[in-house]
Amino acid sequence: MPRARATSPRECPRCRGTVRPSAASKRESRKSSPTCAVSTPPPASPKTEEAMLDVQLLRADLAAVAARLATRGFALDTATFEALERERKDIQVRTQDLQARRNSLSKQIGQAKARGENAEALLAEVSGTGDETKRLEAELANVQAKLADFLLELPNLPQQSVPLGKSEHDNLEVRRWGAPRTFGFAPCDHVEIGERLGGLDFAKASKLSGARFALMRGGVAGLHRALAQFMLDTHTREHGYTECYTPYLVNAATLTGTGQLPKFAGDLFHVTKGEYAEDEEAGHKYYLIPTAEVSLTNLVRDEILAPERLPLRLTAHTPCFRSEAGSYGKDTRGMIRQHQFDKVELVQIVRPEDSHAALEELTGHAEAILRRLELPYRVLALCTGDIGFGSAKTYDLEVWLPGQNAYREISSCSNCEAFQARRMQARMRNAQGKTELVHTLNGSGLAVGRTLVAVLENYQRADGAVDVPEVLRPYMGGVGELRPA
RNA sequence: GGAGAGGUGGCAGAGUGGUCGAAUGUACCUGACUCGAAAUCAGGCGUAGGCAUACGUCUACCGUGGGUUCGAAUCCCACCCUCUCCGCCA
Numbered sequence: 001m002p003r004a005r006a007t008s009p010r011e012c013p014r015c016r017g018t019v020r021p022s023a024a025s026k027r028e029s030r031k032s033s034p035t036c037a038v039s040t041p042p043p044a045s046p047k048t049e050e051a052m053l054d055v056q057l058l059r060a061d062l063a064a065v066a067a068r069l070a071t072r073g074f075a076l077d078t079a080t081f082e083a084l085e086r087e088r089k090d091i092q093v094r095t096q097d098l099q100a101r102r103n104s105l106s107k108q109i110g111q112a113k114a115r116g117e118n119a120e121a122l123l124a125e126v127s128g129t130g131d132e133t134k135r136l137e138a139e140l141a142n143v144q145a146k147l148a149d150f151l152l153e154l155p156n157l158p159q160q161s162v163p164l165g166k167s168e169h170d171n172l173e174v175r176r177w178g179a180p181r182t183f184g185f186a187p188c189d190h191v192e193i194g195e196r197l198g199g200l201d202f203a204k205a206s207k208l209s210g211a212r213f214a215l216m217r218g219g220v221a222g223l224h225r226a227l228a229q230f231m232l233d234t235h236t237r238e239h240g241y242t243e244c245y246t247p248y249l250v251n252a253a254t255l256t257g258t259g260q261l262p263k264f265a266g267d268l269f270h271v272t273k274g275e276y277a278e279d280e281e282a283g284h285k286y287y288l289i290p291t292a293e294v295s296l297t298n299l300v301r302d303e304i305l306a307p308e309r310l311p312l313r314l315t316a317h318t319p320c321f322r323s324e325a326g327s328y329g330k331d332t333r334g335m336i337r338q339h340q341f342d343k344v345e346l347v348q349i350v351r352p353e354d355s356h357a358a359l360e361e362l363t364g365h366a367e368a369i370l371r372r373l374e375l376p377y378r379v380l381a382l383c384t385g386d387i388g389f390g391s392a393k394t395y396d397l398e399v400w401l402p403g404q405n406a407y408r409e410i411s412s413c414s415n416c417e418a419f420q421a422r423r424m425q426a427r428m429r430n431a432q433g434k435t436e437l438v439h440t441l442n443g444s445g446l447a448v449g450r451t452l453v454a455v456l457e458n459y460q461r462a463d464g465a466v467d468v469p470e471v472l473r474p475y476m477g478g479v480g481e482l483r484p485a
Numbered sequence: 486g487g488a489g490a491g492g493u494g495g496c497a498g499a500g501u502g503g504u505c506g507a508a509u510g511u512a513c514c515u516g517a518c519u520c521g522a523a524a525u526c527a528g529g530c531g532u533a534g535g536c537a538u539a540c541g542u543c544u545a546c547c548g549u550g551g552g553u554u555c556g557a558a559u560c561c562c563a564c565c566c567u568c569u570c571c572g573c574c575a
Contacts, residue, residue, distance in 0.1 A: 092535055096544045103544090106556040110503030119555085126555045304495090304532085425533085433514085435532080 054422070055151060059085060068157045071164055071384040076154070084150060088143045095136040102129055152256070153263055156419040158384045159393040165383025171396070172383065177367070178376030180400045181458060189403025190456040191334040194220055196464045198485030200335070212324060214335040214449070219482040223455065223468065224342070226475035228317045228448045231344040231369055235445055239365045241315035241346060246295035248318060249286035254298045257424035259390035259416075260290060266325045269339075288321035292345035293442040300349050301424040304435055310428060311358060312349040315445065317342065335449050336408065342448040348441040351428065352418065355439035359415040363395045366411045366445040372471045375454050376400040378407055392417040395443075399450070403457040410450045413443030 058065055058081060066076040105126040112119040163172040194200025199220025205213040216224055235241040249271065255261040260268060269288040289295055296314045305312075320343050324330075331337035346365055350358045363379065370377045382394040391414035398407035418437040421427070427435040459467040464484040468476055 089535080092544085096535065099545085100543055102555075106554095107504060109555060113503070123555055130555075427532095433530095 054418075055147075058151075065157070069155065072155060072158055072387065073166065073385050074155050077150075081150060084143060084147050088140075088147055091136060091140045091143055095133070095140045098129060098133045098136060102126055102133060149262070152423070155389045156387075156392050156416065158387060158391075159415070159417075161381075162387065162393050163381055163383045166385040167383075168386050170383040171380040171386055174379045174381050174395070176376070176378040177371060178374065178400070180376050180402065183402065183460075183462075185462045187402035187457065187460060189334065189401075190453040191403075193403075193456045193460050193464070193466060196484045197466065197482050199223075199482070202334075209339075211332070212337065212339045214338060218485075219476075219479070220452070220456075222476055222479075223472065223482065224448060224452050226468075226472045227451050227455070228342055228344055229475050230372075230472055231445060231448070231451075232315065232317050234369060234372065235315045235344065235346060235365060239313070239346075239368070241313040241365075244292075244296060244299075244314050244316040246289075246292060246316050246318060248289050248295075248321075250289055250295055250298070251286065254294060254301070255287055257298045257301050258294045258420050259423065260287075260294065263389065267323055269321045269323055289318065290322045291320050291343060291442075291444075292316040292318040293347060296345060296347040297349070297420055297440050297442060298424060300421075300426040300438065300440075303426055305349070305426075305428045305438065307351060307428045307430065310349060310351050310438065311354065312347075314347045314349075315344060317344045317448075319343075335453060338449060341450075344445050344448060346413075346443045346445040349426070350439050350441065352436065352439050355415050355417055355441060358439075358441050359393060359395070359413060362441055362443050362445075363397070363413040366397055366413055366443050369446050369451075370397065370399060370410070373451070373455065373469050375451075375458055377410070388412070388414060390414070390416045390419045392419065397444075397446070399454045401454060401457050402460075403453075408450070410454065411444040411446045414441065416440045416442070 062076075062078050062081065066078050069076045105122055109119045109122045109126070112122060163170065165171065188196075191200065191202070194216075197218070197220055199217050201215040201217065202213075205215040208215070232243055236243045252261055255268070268290055271286050271288065273286075295318070296316055299314070300312070319340055321340055324337055324339060327337060335341070346362055348358050348362055367377070367379070377397055377399045380396045380398060382391075382396055387394045394412055394414040396409050397411035397413070399410040400406075401408050417439050420440045421437040426438050426440070428438050430436040455469060455472075456466055459469060461467065461481075466482045468480050468482065473480060
């Protein structure tokens with residue numbers, strides 16, 4: 001690495017937008033009806049939310065931002081921000097004054113020379129300022145990089161309808177669908193079922209790669225493929241999504257746009273081109289996508305969209321690669337938590353005023369898959385302490401797993417509002433002709449591996465066979481059951 | 486892997502050191518003409534940011550990052566990307 005450059009990701013959160021003090025948020029009552037009272041959009045205009053984490057808002061009402069970030073367990077370092085801002089302002093004003101003076105004098109020199117006049121006096125006046133200008137410019141770049149780094153580490157602000165809480169235990173169940181089946185025998189978990197079918201082999205996978213990989217064979221592999229096909233077909237034909245095939249290797253700017261970088265580099269896998277060393281220039285480095293949300297959402301990076309093109313509804317079936325750092329010992333059995341798994345992802349790019357409704361809609365699209373597969377599930381509104389880094393509001397779908405006697409996450413649907421759009425500079429032209437950040441949403445529709453687990457466990461029979469769900473049979477050449485080998 | 490060409494505003498396309506943030510065309514917006522439209526004419530029309538209550542003003546941006554210079558789209562270096570031809574390859 002020839003020169004050590006300050007780590008400044010290509011994107012920096014340049015921000016604009018209306019500044020509105022956030023009203024004190026009152027948590028919605030929890031005793032409300034089993035369906036989603038909590039999902040009612042807050043009365044405040046979406047504009048309020050859109051401005052969130054805009055540096056303008058931090059300048060205008062730092063205390064309010066800190067208070068709302070605190071609800072999700074993030075301690076905003078207000079002193080550091082204020083100090084950086086003070087420094088930035090001072091240096092920026094001085095730098096720009098100096099640049100303006102230099103530009104003006106240089107222009108005069110040009111004009112003088114064009115007229116054939118002597119410009120010595122002007123030259124003498126400007127020549128001494130060069131070093132000072134360079135010094136200030138460097139200083140400014142430095143403080144702005146620090147500020148950008150600071151802002152890139154800030155998580156999104158939760159919507160006011162998000163239940164307050166510290167951890168996953170405080171998530172709010174919004175609704176349930178279907179009833180767990182009662183078995184006339186002790187249900188097995190998918191590892192046992194899969195091995196009996198000769199279709200799941202974790203020993204072979206670990207020989208090839210190591211822990212947290214799976215090998216599927218025969219009918220189980222076919223069922224896995226059928227699930228992905230069924231999901232894609234449903235979303236494209238019935239929910240209005242456009243199917244995409246995307247790169248699985250992406251660059252750092254792309255991952256910064258959706259929020260995985262710089263903060264979560266440890267959760268990712270990366271690769272380099274054969275001849276380049278690990279730590280070569282960033283340009284040679286690729287990251288394996290942890291979800292197709294990354295590639296799909298970044299399609300609008302650095303774009304200004306015509307509003308009539310919105311909403312964009314995109315879907316893709318891709319493998320996802322996650323290092324699962326920090327989850328040692330968690331879900332080590334079976335294929336619940338893998339380094340590589342397939343997912344059909346749903347992404348929507350919408351106008352700011354539409355994103356609340358779009359989250360409900362998108363969550364419904366993911367639910368439709370579970371319903372068609374007749375898998376019992378429940379919907380959780382994640383609490384402030386449990387929502388993801390870039391999310392303003394998230395619903396998790398949890399499917400019933402008889403083998404674990406528990407509901408387990410199978411989809412996560414989030415409204416990121418302008419958070420990713422600001423990082424990506426993804427905008428639209430509004431009615432006033434001004435650029436305005438779009439809102440982005442994403443959700444699994446669904447995680448294919450976990451859906452396979454759910455099918456195996458919910459459709460298992462006492463004789464060790466597994467019934468194929470009705471809707472998948474056309475994808476399985478009419479096969480109605482998988483039998484033990 | 487080898488050889489060559491190129492990256493400028495929504496698009497096309499000028500611009501090889503100085504009133505260039507950028508000609509011209511086209512698209513788009515406004516106005517005039519018209520019953521209306523077309524055509525024509527006039528004007529406007531990039532993005533981000535700073536300062537200012539505001540009128541406004543300043544800064545940055547011509548693939549990216551450095552460098553030379555009073556001054557860089559223009560000169561130098563590195564990198565990225567695109568295209569063409571040859572080779573190899575699913």
